[in-house]
Amino acid sequence: MSEVAGRSKVLWSIVGWLVVFVFFFPVLWMWLEGFKTEPQAASTPPTILFVPTLAEFQEVLSGDFPPFFINSAIASIGSTLLVLVLGLPAAYALAIRPVKRSRDVLFFFISTRFLPFAASLVPLYLLARDLQLLDNILALVLIYTTINLPLGVWLLRSFLLEIPHDLFEAARVDGASFHHEILRIVVPLIAPGLAATSLICLIFSWNEFFYAVNLTSSVAATAPLFLVSFISGRGLFYAKLAAAATLASLPVLLAGWIAQRQLIRGLTMGAVK
Amino acid sequence: MRASAAAAFSRDAWARRLPLLPAFIYVFLVTQVPFVLTIYYSFFSWNLLKPGSFQFAGLENYSALLTNESIRTAIWNTVLLTLAVIGFSVVIGLGVAVLLNSEVFGKGLMRTLMIAPFLIMPTAGALIWKDTLLNPLFGLLPYLLTPVGLGRVDIVNQFPMVTVVAVEVWRWTPFMMLIILAGLQSQNPEVLEAARVDGANAFQAFRRITLPLVRPFIELGALLGSLFVVQTFDSIFMLTFGGPGEDTTNIPFLLYLVAFQGFSIGQASAIGVVAVIITTIVATFALRTLFSIFQIEARR
Secondary structure (H helix, E strand, O other): OOOHHHHHHHHHHHHHHHHHHHHHHHHHHHHHHOOOHHHOOOOOOOOOOOOOOOOHHHHHHHHOHHHHHHHHHHHHHHHHHHHHHHHHHHHHHHHHHOOOOOOOOHHHHHHHOOOOHHHHHHHHHHHHHHOOOOOOOOHHHHEEEEEEEEHHHHHHHHHHHOOOOHHHHHHHHHHHHHHHHHHHHHHEEEEEEEHHHHHHHHHHHHHHHHHHHHHHHHHHHHHHHHHHHOOOOOOOOHHHHHHHHHHHEEEEEEEEHHHHHHHEEEHHHOOOO | OOOHHHHHHHHHHHHHHOOHHHHHHHHHHHHHHHHHHHHHHHOOOOOOOOOOEEEEEOOEEEEEEEEOHHHHHHHHHHHHHHHHHHHHHHHHHHHHHHHHOOOOOHHHHHHHOOOOOOOOOOOHHHHHHHHHOOOOOHHHHHHHHHHHOOOOHHHHHHHHHHHHHHHHHHHHHHHHHHHHHHHHOOOOOHHHHHHHHHHHHHHHHHHHHHHHHHHHHHHHHHHHHHHHHHHOOHHHHOOOOOOOOOOOHHHHHHHHHHHOOOHHHHHHHHHHHHHHHHHHHHHHHHHHHHHHHHHHHOOO
16 A cells, blocks of 8 residues: 555544544443443533443332333334234245235335324324223334334345245245245245344334324333433433433344344345345 | 136235235235324314314314414424435435545444444433533533533523434434445446546546445435434424424424324324325335335346
């Protein structure tokens, strides 16, 4: 590498890291605040050097946070499983042995994902009320399934299209049934795709707030709702707030980082690889 | 003979359709039925707190929307918020993507850290911004701005829309960056090299070769992003609760207020219909771009 190229690499690296620092800083600050004591978290000038303490994390975890966390886990994992169970056969019918007008069907699925949440909130609320599903985690499981199913179908289809068609021809000559094809050929071959799809679904359902805040109140409230209780609070509570925000964000942050390579594919419904 | 062939054909068609049906019926029921109900309710006057108040109102809810100051403010806020957020995040995202696609130290780690704002729970991110970074008394930013004479300003209250836009740009820039970076990485480096050899400088090469190539990716990012940003609710709820006044009330937040603070189901439903109309316009363009990228990818 020439000296000029080397110098420009250093220069651009510095610029790049500055930008990344600005974007990452709020996350870093959230972590730091969570490990402080309340007086340290609210001090002026801000405390930079301190002995980290787990006190606030312990307080959040021993307090009323766990039920919210568990509700989030049920809603996200439950809906993700439903997406896989319903979505994989549908993706098969759109990729391997396509139905007629499969393009229209794909179009239909994705158009429902773009229907604003606002358009269906009121009827879903009334429906949940009449079915005794208000403040019931089942309502969120069912709704998150609807939100993620179009995405799941598109993504799984894009993974299925990558399987060589000969494999299915061969299996069919051997007289394999649909179940056999799904379980013996599809699932093993697109295991990474199933994992990526699950992680994307988890990300969307874990962070969901609009339906959660309107359809649940106490029993079925999810992690984002726990954070709402901090809006009105006054006084010294920043360390606790930061610890709670860190814990609430952790699953998705980890899932997103693990699925980094697949994230882009998931966000663009499989269009960009 | 012919009849049995037709029967076999239709049996095959149904065998193909069967795996699709559960998902199709499920999505159809949970999205289309409520949507039709929303349209239905929008023609009624109905206050949830007043039993027996359910009565046909014709176009009253819609004519109320036309004369209502709140809905006009909300539409304007929605448009402003979406355009500002998408505009800034695309430009910054493009810049970061170009940086991450060039020769820099620690690319992988940069990318990993950069996507964090997109993954952080929006309610959590908004709280962190509001309470630990922007709070006039204890926040970090007012403290840092004090020497420049800007300190102790209540940023969230004085510049509510700027705050919401900033937090959303922080969240959506990584999204744009990821999509544009994927576009940049699909570029054949030899083409750029050839342009260099032909005497094009870096800027010319970027404008003439790279930019046209990543344009569909930028469009896709902008359109998909706007479908999400139009629905912004979490950060408004946490940062400003639509205020002060109605300064940051967008359509989803107005619907929330009308439906769950005012309990006017008919009025809220009419707002929902307006939201669908606006979204459909954007979505039509988004889907067209999505399909064109599919075709580009398929050709490769």
